[in-house]
Amino acid sequence: MISAVTTFHREGYLAQITLNSIERCRDYCEQRGLKVELVFVLDRADALTNKLVREHSCVKAGDVLIEASNGDLGLSRNLGISKAGGEFIAILDGDDLYSESWLFDSVEFIKARGNHIICHPEMVVNFGMYNSYCQQVDQESEEFDVDGLFATNFWTAWVVAHRDVFQQVEYAKSDHLTSGFGHEDWHWNCETIHRGYIHKLVPETCGFYRRKTVSLLSEQLSKRVHIRKTSLFAKSEK
Amino acid sequence: MYRIALYVYKRLYVYILMRIPLAERRRVINFLNRVRGKLFPKYYSPSVNVTEPITLNQKWNPPMPDWLQSEMGELSHLEFHLNTEEANLAKFEHFVVGIKAASGKKYRELLSVIPKTRYDYVLIAPWIKLGGADLAILHHLSYLSRHGKDVLLVLTEPELSTRLDRVPGEVDILEFGRHVNDLMFDEQRHLLDRLLIEFAPDVIHVVNSRLGWYSLKVSGTAISSVSDVYVSLYCDDIDSAGCPVGYGREFLVPSFPYIKRVITDNSVYVETLRKAFGLPKEKFAVVRLPTDEKLLELEVDHSDKSQDILWCGRLDAQKRPELLVQISRLLPNVNFHVYGQVVTGNNNDIARELIERPNIKLHEPFDRFIDVAREYRVILNTSAWDGLPNILVEAAAAGLLIITSDVGGISDLVTQTTGYVVVNHSEPGEYVKCIEACLEDPAKSLEKVVGAREQIKKHHTRLAFDRSMTELLEADPVGHLLETV
Numbered sequence: 233m234i235s236a237v238t239t240f241h242r243e244g245y246l247a248q249i250t251l252n253s254i255e256r257c258r259d260y261c262e263q264r265g266l267k268v269e270l271v272f273v274l275d276r277a278d279a280l281t282n283k284l285v286r287e288h289s290c291v292k293a294g295d296v297l298i299e300a301s302n303g304d305l306g307l308s309r310n311l312g313i314s315k316a317g318g319e320f321i322a323i324l325d326g327d328d329l330y331s332e333s334w335l336f337d338s339v340e341f342i343k344a345r346g347n348h349i350i351c352h353p354e355m356v357v358n359f360g361m362y363n364s365y366c367q368q369v370d371q372e373s374e375e376f377d378v379d380g381l382f383a384t385n386f387w388t389a390w391v392v393a394h395r396d397v398f399q400q401v402e403y404a405k406s407d408h409l410t411s412g413f414g415h416e417d418w419h420w421n422c423e424t425i426h427r428g429y430i431h432k433l434v435p436e437t438c439g440f441y442r443r444k445t446v447s448l449l450s451e452q453l454s455k456r457v458h459i460r461k462t463s464l465f466a467k468s469e470k
Numbered sequence: 471m472y473r474i475a476l477y478v479y480k481r482l483y484v485y486i487l488m489r490i491p492l493a494e495r496r497r498v499i500n501f502l503n504r505v506r507g508k509l510f511p512k513y514y515s516p517s518v519n520v521t522e523p524i525t526l527n528q529k530w531n532p533p534m535p536d537w538l539q540s541e542m543g544e545l546s547h548l549e550f551h552l553n554t555e556e557a558n559l560a561k562f563e564h565f566v567v568g569i570k571a572a573s574g575k576k577y578r579e580l581l582s583v584i585p586k587t588r589y590d591y592v593l594i595a596p597w598i599k600l601g602g603a604d605l606a607i608l609h610h611l612s613y614l615s616r617h618g619k620d621v622l623l624v625l626t627e628p629e630l631s632t633r634l635d636r637v638p639g640e641v642d643i644l645e646f647g648r649h650v651n652d653l654m655f656d657e658q659r660h661l662l663d664r665l666l667i668e669f670a671p672d673v674i675h676v677v678n679s680r681l682g683w684y685s686l687k688v689s690g691t692a693i694s695s696v697s698d699v700y701v702s703l704y705c706d707d708i709d710s711a712g713c714p715v716g717y718g719r720e721f722l723v724p725s726f727p728y729i730k731r732v733i734t735d736n737s738v739y740v741e742t743l744r745k746a747f748g749l750p751k752e753k754f755a756v757v758r759l760p761t762d763e764k765l766l767e768l769e770v771d772h773s774d775k776s777q778d779i780l781w782c783g784r785l786d787a788q789k790r791p792e793l794l795v796q797i798s799r800l801l802p803n804v805n806f807h808v809y810g811q812v813v814t815g816n817n818n819d820i821a822r823e824l825i826e827r828p829n830i831k832l833h834e835p836f837d838r839f840i841d842v843a844r845e846y847r848v849i850l851n852t853s854a855w856d857g858l859p860n861i862l863v864e865a866a867a868a869g870l871l872i873i874t875s876d877v878g879g880i881s882d883l884v885t886q887t888t889g890y891v892v893v894n895h896s897e898p899g900e901y902v903k904c905i906e907a908c909l910e911d912p913a914k915s916l917e918k919v920v921g922a923r924e925q926i927k928k929h930h931t932r933l934a935f936d937r938s939m940t941e942l943l944e945a946d947p948v949g950h951l952l953e954t955v
Contacts, residue, residue: 436535
């Protein structure tokens with residue numbers, strides 16, 4: 233089984249579009265015999281978002297709905313993961329869309345390569361405030377350079393990995409307004425690489441990233457938010 | 471200009487980069503990004519985005535893979551913006567994730583030369599040279615190493631630090647500026663930020679380092695959430711237009727929320743900053759610097775009629791050697807002995823004037839004040855602005871009578887009962903009156919000298935300094951240090 237851990241906040245009607253996309257992914261998996269558990273974390277969600285999530289047709293018996301007041305993406309993801317029952321965990325965002333085969337192909341990819349693999353969609357399509365597309369970075373590709381993570385995050389937050397990975401490496405607290413630390417996904421990428429996990433691209437899969445005028449990412453970038461202390465860039469004992 | 475460069479870049483991308491393998495393309499793009507950063511820094515930040523978008527002429531976009539177009543077409547039933555009609559699809563620009571590893575590699579280089587994995591105290595300074603702030607840094611380092619703290623001294627400027635030999639051997643030194651000199655300022659700041667976050671010392675202390683101040687301003691929230699932040703400020707500088715400038719003016723207010731303590735060596739500057747910005751008194755601490763206590767053992771004798779007066783300082787606009795020249799003209803029978811350094815600006819003319827004055831004698835700079843202290847009875851200071859100059863502290867300790875301009879933090883030590891204070895300090899005639907008065911009345915001079923020495927014994931011994939430092943570092947809660955020093 234794969235648990236799709238998705239965080240919702242104040243997406244409003246945009247949440248409905250994401251839920252429709254997740255439902256499509258779920259159907260694709262279940263038609264191929266892969267059970268899907270939806271774990272939705274409603275972190276300080278507004279009433280409309282809460283209603284849309286609770287009433288959506290994709291939510292079935294056995295799925296998990298959690299109301300939280302973390303105000304923190306990292307902690308909310310950890311909370312969702314702690315309630316997830318799947319052998320595999322997918323991390324999704326409440327305002328994006330995903331290619332139909334993303335969850336299923338990722339699980340197949342991990343089964344073929346091993347539980348040390350962390351899957352990312354091969355492509356990212358940005359849409360909304362601006363439109364663009366790119367291929368993400370494969371850790372085993374020639375151009376990959378781990379030192380590049382010092383200045384730039386290579387991947388979006390959407391990942392699929394074995395649940396052991398998330399138990400080994402939790403998401404860091406991301407309270408950028410009070411502590412100056414954020415980009416919990418970037419930090420998680422650094423920590424997992426330091427522990428020897430391999431970040432791979434799953435061929436012919438894609439995430440569709442809704443770019444908004446004001447988003448958590450744009451806010452963090454404008455405020456020069458940092459990732460927390462990470463083992464990847466720590467001074468090691470000789 | 472940037473638009474032209476961007477146009478050239480687009481053509482380059484279309485005709486050359488598009489034809490080379492992705493890995494090579496990414497390397498070239500990284501290189502071009504760095505060139506862009508050098509030439510157009512305002513369009514560049516080293517740590518901006520998940521990816522580095524490239525603006526392209528649409529007709530040259532590489533085609534979106536068929537499978538992706540197909541998937542978008544399916545999802546267009548869910549999301550309007552993912553329409554795959556040709557005109558809409560053409561809006562989607564291809565870009566390449568830029569892998570910029572240069573900063574990361576420089577960071578690894580820095581880690582490799584830092585001996586320890588953890589420090590109690592990181593002191594960030596531009597360099598260690600001859601100045602008063604450098605001396606203050608050395609006193610702080612001495613205290614910290616005597617108290618068993620693991621200290622890293624980070625020197626952020628590439629210039630040679632001429633007094634590194636004075637740094638206690640237990641202190642580790644990172645010549646940061648020399649390692650990162652080839653990076654842009656914002657990249658340097660990013661490296662310093664990461665070092666501070668990763669090492670997370672108990673205390674980060676910034677003294678006169680522009681990069682250190684900039685880190686605080688930009689990344690203070692993160693830095694102060696893992697370390698206590700101290701800064702040292704001594705006085706404003708005055709620019710050529712007569713305006714107050716310096717780190718206190720430029721950086722203190724935006725950095726103030728992240729600072730636990732503002733350390734000064736005089737109470738006057740505390741009040742200057744508080745009056746200028748309305749800052750709370752509780753965050754300031756006056757830590758007076760210790761002096762060479764051997765000076766206190768020198769005999770005080772003002773009975774002779776020596777007409778020799780000492781003047782020490784840089785030959786620059788702050789110390790006003792031109793005022794000394796004017797004074798020397800008014801007092802042809804008094805000899806002025808100048809221990810000065812030419813360090814800033816174009817002051818060849820003033821050096822020539824000093825040489826040409828028959829009653830001014832130029833000397834090589836001394837290494838220790840005690841080496842010359844015995845030769846003089848009176849010291850003259852003509853600063854236009856200042857903190858509390860160390861030379862006056864040493865002079866008071868050595869029993870010299872001080873005649874000084876009344877600027878900055880000098881009044882903490884020199885008042886009319888401990889020396890001669892020139893309020894109208896741009897008027898040479900005012901100094902002349904004081905010099906004549908002191909030469910004519912040795913008994914009164916002795917009284918003032920004894921008073922000044924008492925101030926030194928009270929505030930400027932190592933014991934007093936250590937007590938202030940201990941209170942500073944152990945103070946909890948913030949807020950009582952001004953009353954205890």
